[in-house]
Amino acid sequence: MKIKLATTAGFCFGVKRAVNLAVRATKDYPDQPIYTLGPIIHNPQVVENLEEKGIHPLDSPEDVDHGIIILRSHGVTRQELTQLNSNPAITVIDATCPFVRRAQEIVAQMKQENYQIIIVGEKHHPEVAGLISYGDPAHTLAISGPEEMPAEVIQHQEAPHKIALLAQTTQSYENFNSVAECLLPLKGETRCFNTICNATSDRQQESSAIATETDCMIIIGGFSSANTTRLYQLCKSIQPCSYHIEIPEQLQAKWFAGIQTVGVTAGASTPKWLIEKVIHKINNLS
């Protein structure tokens, strides 16, 4: 039996990179204390695994005076980074997702070019707090959707205006577009940066393609995970022999009777080791 694993299964590029950097730090700096500023990714099992390797999450840069500090995948504020860099006893390893980093650089550049900056995202999410910190506080704001657009921005009559628009990397395009639609009618310039990371839509697209080419689909991820459930429903609509599992023990030998090819995919919160365990078990069952 042939197994076809989706390249987009499980952790996205930014999450994988952050975890790899953390693991590498334990090898590169075996004699130093290693910390992450906040949990490195939003997955407790992974954070727990890293704690076992000696990597401890911190709440604030002030909680430590020396050692290795890994910046989490969704980035930190400019002020936190400055504080960390100002201490020569601290070595910073930047695990900020490159897509988030690019968005931070756009905010910094737009501040330099005197744009009013609008970020579509969750105001209190660490990624958005990080983005805001790169702007001028008087001309940078985060809104969760068009309904939060301040009247003074829309009613600003001194033409031409200069507005830069970007998004938290995990925002939906529809929401980003709704905010853009409030700004485009205004005379002047609306500089739109589509900074949305398409990991989820790419994963759905690849999994659908695999579902059309295989005789059975295994979708790995928490039963309460919304993105995994959507992925399962999508595969099931294409390939009726689709199964949603959390752990390898849930696989059933009868699913693979008479099957030539199996497709495997996983939600964004599923670690690689779990995917590998599932593949190993499928091989044993066939």
Place this chain on the structure above:
Amino acid sequence: MKIKLATTAGFCFGVKRAVNLAVRATKDYPDQPIYTLGPIIHNPQVVENLEEKGIHPLDSPEDVDHGIIILRSHGVTRQELTQLNSNPAITVIDATCPFVRRAQEIVAQMKQENYQIIIVGEKHHPEVAGLISYGDPAHTLAISGPEEMPAEVIQHQEAPHKIALLAQTTQSYENFNSVAECLLPLKGETRCFNTICNATSDRQQESSAIATETDCMIIIGGFSSANTTRLYQLCKSIQPCSYHIEIPEQLQAKWFAGIQTVGVTAGASTPKWLIEKVIHKINNLS
């Protein structure tokens, strides 16, 4: 009887300015031949009036070797301007509408910053030909709407893309927005410049407001003029006593019987002298 004239009636700012510059040229340069490159505005009566003052329209910069040349309100190409400026026997008076000039400057700036430039407009209109001439031919294109968007722009996969979008000053916002909606989903930057001049929408808005405050509305402009006809329909829907006329002789005394206030507006192609003649006649009738 009180007459309330719309400040936005008749020629827009750019057209007024162009005609004023032409008339002033006849005073400033009484001994030199004066030309306009193409008709200075799209109104034959005005062009005819200027010809009587000794201002002659030219088809090409090559048709003349000395004198005063007035650049028309919707602008000329960069090449035509260079050719005119290279002849020391020619004095150029730039009557390009400042809104068109600003759009030309945006194209030149976006060329310098290496953007793919997309202009929403009529490819063969002199204004659009002028705009295109300020861009790099390989990376500047005009499309009349989203259906003309080249596949290679939309399917371009090398992120991040850099696209600058602007519009012919007389385009409809809806069309401009439809093109923007093709570009915003793409990863990268879509730099939108809303270069649409709002003379028409401003005129409709002001005329509607006057129609609600007066007992009768007079709308002046050609019966075949689309924008004047739209203006008349709009006023009529608010004030049933609305009348569309071309010349003062069409006014009827009975329209003003028992009327306290009269509103007056005019389409974009109606010269000021005609509006003044109408106002004079209304005063005589009341």
